[in-house]
Amino acid sequence: MTLFGKLGKYSKHKLEIEIDDELDIYKIGKYANGRQVSVSVEIEDGRRISPDQRKKTYALIHDVCDYLGYPDDAMEAWFKYQFIQHKGIDWFSLSNCSMSLAASYLTFILDFCFEQGIPFRTRTWDMIPTDYHLTLQCLKHRKCVICGKRAQFAHVNAVGMGVNRNKVDHTKRFVMPLCVNHHTEQHNKGINSFINYYHIKPVKPDLETLRILKVRGDYEDEEELDGTTKDV
Numbered sequence: 001m002t003l004f005g006k007l008g009k010y011s012k013h014k015l016e017i018e019i020d021d022e023l024d025i026y027k028i029g030k031y032a033n034g035r036q037v038s039v040s041v042e043i044e045d046g047r048r049i050s051p052d053q054r055k056k057t058y059a060l061i062h063d064v065c066d067y068l069g070y071p072d073d074a075m076e077a078w079f080k081y082q083f084i085q086h087k088g089i090d091w092f093s094l095s096n097c098s099m100s101l102a103a104s105y106l107t108f109i110l111d112f113c114f115e116q117g118i119p120f121r122t123r124t125w126d127m128i129p130t131d132y133h134l135t136l137q138c139l140k141h142r143k144c145v146i147c148g149k150r151a152q153f154a155h156v157n158a159v160g161m162g163v164n165r166n167k168v169d170h171t172k173r174f175v176m177p178l179c180v181n182h183h184t185e186q187h188n189k190g191i192n193s194f195i196n197y198y199h200i201k202p203v204k205p206d207l208e209t210l211r212i213l214k215v216r217g218d219y220e221d222e223e224e225l226d227g228t229t230k231d232v
Contacts, residue, residue, distance in 0.1 A: 005017045005019040005020050006020075015041060017041070047098065047099040047100075048096055048098065049094060049095075049096070049098065049099055049101075049102035050099060052127075053102040054102070055127065056106055056127045057094060057102065057105065057106050057109065058094075059123070060106070060109045060110060060113060060124060061075050061076050061109065062124075063118060063120055063124050064109075064112070064118050066121075068118075079108070079112075082108075083108050087104070089101075107133055110128065110133075110134070111137065114140070114143075120148050125148045135176065135200065135201050135202065136205075138151060139151075139153075139175065139176075139177045139203060142177065143177060144178050144179035144182055145178065145200055146178065146179070146198055147179060147181075149179040149181075150179060151178055151179055152178055152179070152180065154177070154178045154183055155173050155174070155175050156174040156175065156191060156202045173204065174204055175202060175203065175205060176195075176200055
């Protein structure tokens, strides 16, 4: 359920939003089902889509078309239709939409590529920003966050002396998905220099991600994404 409105008064932990249309109290109550309703708020910053965002979006769509054999314009229309249905918004144009909407649309296409196993061209992969969302998706799909090759489950803080390797809680440790070559490079550069050089956002995997990777959250042996994990 998506609502639109204007931001009114706000403080450090509270927002007051004036909704454009009348609230459907019955529907909200149905969603709540006796529980506290969770919401997310996206603040429109007023900026327009950047040429860089537009370029990345079309590059991803082109990769999908190359793999599935559909024309670019048909694939673009299909993605937009799926996106507006998912978000509950009106039709939009990549020529003048907001920067935040463009970022959300780019993430939507990126998620599709991961879920469907669409191969990325090297040039396309290099254009995708290594943000938190990409790192998490790479972790789930066993891809190196830097180059897209088969990845290892690499811990930011090594499991060293004094820690029982058979009782590691992975949900409390920051990790990165890295291929063998980039994992080796990380050791040569040092963790801080490596993260800053590639602008990587390490993540703490949730239980859902660990289930996908067949790693138990609270006490699994160190395993690689394809069978054996490495510590960073």
